[in-house]
Amino acid sequence: xxxxxxxxxxxxxxxxxxxxxxxxxxxxxxxxxxxxxxxxxxxxxxxxxxxxxxxxxxxxxxxxxxxxxxxxxxxxxxxxxxxxxxxxxxxxxxxxxxxxxxxxxxxxxxxxxxxxxxxxxxxxxxxxxxxxxxxxxxxxxxxxxxxxxxxxxxxxxxxxxxxxxxxxxxxxxxxxxxxxxxxxxxxxxxxxxxxxxxxxxxxxxxxxxxxxxxxxxxxxxxxxxxxxxxxxxxxxxxxxxxxxxxxxxxxxxxxxxxxxxxxxxxxxxxxxxxxxxxxxxxxxxxxxxxxxxxxxxxxxxxxxxxxxxxxxxxxxxxxxxxxxxxxxxxxxxxxxxxxxxxxxxxxxxxxxxxxxxxxxxxxxxxxxxxxxxxxxxxxxxxxxxxxxxxxxxxxxxxxxxxxxxxxxxxxxxxxxxxxxxxxxxxxxxxxxxxxxxxxxxxxxxxxxxxxxxxxxxxxxxxxx
Numbered sequence: 001x002x003x004x005x006x007x008x009x010x011x012x013x014x015x016x017x018x019x020x021x022x023x024x025x026x027x028x029x030x031x032x033x034x035x036x037x038x039x040x041x042x043x044x045x046x047x048x049x050x051x052x053x054x055x056x057x058x059x060x061x062x063x064x065x066x067x068x069x070x071x072x073x074x075x076x077x078x079x080x081x082x083x084x085x086x087x088x089x090x091x092x093x094x095x096x097x098x099x100x101x102x103x104x105x106x107x108x109x110x111x112x113x114x115x116x117x118x119x120x121x122x123x124x125x126x127x128x129x130x131x132x133x134x135x136x137x138x139x140x141x142x143x144x145x146x147x148x149x150x151x152x153x154x155x156x157x158x159x160x161x162x163x164x165x166x167x168x169x170x171x172x173x174x175x176x177x178x179x180x181x182x183x184x185x186x187x188x189x190x191x192x193x194x195x196x197x198x199x200x201x202x203x204x205x206x207x208x209x210x211x212x213x214x215x216x217x218x219x220x221x222x223x224x225x226x227x228x229x230x231x232x233x234x235x236x237x238x239x240x241x242x243x244x245x246x247x248x249x250x251x252x253x254x255x256x257x258x259x260x261x262x263x264x265x266x267x268x269x270x271x272x273x274x275x276x277x278x279x280x281x282x283x284x285x286x287x288x289x290x291x292x293x294x295x296x297x298x299x300x301x302x303x304x305x306x307x308x309x310x311x312x313x314x315x316x317x318x319x320x321x322x323x324x325x326x327x328x329x330x331x332x333x334x335x336x337x338x339x340x341x342x343x344x345x346x347x348x349x350x351x352x353x354x355x356x357x358x359x360x361x362x363x364x365x366x367x368x369x370x371x372x373x374x375x376x377x378x379x380x381x382x383x384x385x386x387x388x389x390x391x392x393x394x395x396x397x398x399x400x401x402x403x404x405x406x407x408x409x410x411x412x413x414x415x416x417x418x419x420x421x422x423x424x425x426x427x428x429x430x431x432x433x434x435x436x437x438x439x440x441x442x443x444x445x446x447x448x449x450x451x452x453x454x455x456x457x458x459x460x461x462x463x464x
Contacts, residue, residue: 003039004032005047015050019058024067027078034400038068038076074423079400099407100446103414105246105277105387106308106436108363112356113307120346124339134339140330141322142168142341149345150314154300158281160290161298167315167325168336171308172276172301173199175315179272179297180207180237182328183321189235193221194424197246197274200239201421213421220245220252223259234267243284244277247419247431248390249382254285261292271296276313278304279385280361294318302344304387305357312336312344361385367434367443374447378454387435393428397458402430405456409449 006022008015026032038044041055048055059076062068070076107113124130133143141147147163154161169175176199180190186208192200194213204211212235215225221240229235238260242252252260264271273288273296289296301313317325329335347353364385371382371389382389393399399415406413414431432450437443 003043003047005039005044008048015048016054016057017061019044019048019055020061020065020067023058023062023078024065027067032078033398034078034404035398036078037074038078040075069417071420071423071426074425077417099410099412100437100442100449101412102433102436102446103412103431104436105304105433107304107306107360107387108367108435109438110356110359112352112359116347116350116352116356117307117343119350119352120343123346124342130339130342133342134337136338138335138338140167140335141326142166142336143338146338146341146345147314149349153348154314157278157305158284159275159287159298159300161314161316165316165319167317167322167329168341169299169301169313169315169329170333170336171303171311171313172274172299173203174311174332175297175299175301175313176200176239176272176274177203177206178315178325178328178332179270179317180204180209181332182325183270184209184236188237189233190237190239191226191229191235192239192421193241193245194421195245195248195416195419195427196239196421197241198418200272200274201418204239211422213424216245216248216250218250220250220256221260223256223263226260227263230263230267230269235269237270237272238264239272239274240288241274241277242288243275243279244383244386244388246277247388247414247416249386249388251285251383257286257288257291261288264292264295269295273298275300276304277386277388279383283383283385289316294320297321302348305360306344306347306353310340310344310347312340364435367437367440370440370443371432371434371447374444374451382434387433389432389434391430391432393430394454397428397454399426399428399430401458402453405453406449409453411446411449413450 006026008018008022011018011021038059041052041059045052045055059068063070067079068076069079144163146168147166151161151163151166169178180203184207188209189212190204190209191212191214193216195216201211212229214229215222242257244251271288271292275298289298295318298316302310364387368382368384375391379392380389393402403413403415416426416429420426434443437446
């Protein structure tokens with residue numbers, strides 16, 4: 001097979017930089033297409049008459065500039081124009097550029113969110129105790145009365161938890177990071193679904209952990225593969241989103257929850273159960289923290305129910321680990337800002353919070369049905385009350401090429417790349433965050449574009 005071999009004559013400077021510039025030029029010219037793998041470093045080094053180290057530095061330079069992405073055990077791949085924006089928490093949906101952003105998993109917009117925030121801030125501005133709390137240091141794990149309010153709210157959502165089990169965090173992401181940084185040491189092994197939440201991948205990388213993906217099917221993480229991994233090298237922690245995998249939406253079956261807990265007990269493994277992707281209680285399975293309370297850390301936040309900007313979450317942890325986690329929280333940020341905790345606690349005690357959640361639940365059902373109508377004939381999955389849809393592309397279609405085409409038409413979606421753990425090959429699929437659209441007409445406009453682009457033939461790929 002002929003491989004891509006650039007001419008370096010047109011590029012000045014060190015050869016590794018010339019290789020990086022040649023990659024950039026080939027991408028701009030369309031010679032290298034989004035999603036294509038660069039030649040193996042040894043083969044390109046032989047073809048160019050340079051050392052492997054030179055090619056390695058060239059690829060690293062190209063990655064530093066954002067043109068390619070290296071995947072451990074798989075190779076180095078060309079990025080699409082849209083890929084750099086696939087996982088960008090700072091982005092906002094339907095912004096001034098006219099882009100309909102379906103790449104971020106957000107709750108459906110509603111004026112009640114802003115109104116509830118305004119009411120909470122107004123109320124707290126007249127409360128001397130709240131103002132005093134807002135300017136003084138508080139307990140690292142959060143005040144007892146705040147944890148009791150949050151526990152009562154969680155119980156009303158069908159999550160049986162006690163205040164004494166909880167630590168207040170700065171969102172779900174903080175809860176994940178807190179557990180990994182506090183209880184694990186660099187180099188220890190963490191496993192997760194082969195396709196999982198990018199924030200968990202980032203947290204593992206920041207904690208310098210070894211991360212391995214376990215294959216999935218229609219019932220969630222495959223226990224036979226997990227058991228084989230445990231026999232080879234038991235992980236220190238398993239991260240999982242059992243009720244609604246992010247991005248695929250698959251739920252871990254009840255039998256596999258029991259098998260997972262049995263393996264965790266057999267090999268003394270910690271479990272991080274992420275429940276941030278909210279579903280009504282009747283659409284959730286048995287919580288892992290009820291099946292194995294002594295080893296399960298449950299992560300939840302207000303992000304998908306109230307508003308992501310609050311950055312308030314809870315971490316349910318075994319009581320035996322509270323002292324260590326509290327010390328870790330204090331070392332990271334000393335405490336969660338008490339003003340924001342007061343805002344969240346005031347918000348969830350008002351009738352508007354219940355009204356908003358009831359509306360959101362029905363709105364997501366309607367959006368899932370709407371999406372299913374537009375995607376008839378294609379392979380896709382999503383929970384009936386979830387905010388995400390996972391679309392597997394027809395054979396011959398490439399996710400990065402489709403993401404670029406959609407972005408040119410004003411719709412941003414996520415390819416599978418950011419969700420892949422370790423050397424997991426990226427499937428040709430995209431995630432649609434249907435909850436993020438401003439309203440149903442906006443979602444309809446985006447789905448129309450997606451349908452049209454899917455009906456078009458794929459762009460011809462350059463021959464290497």
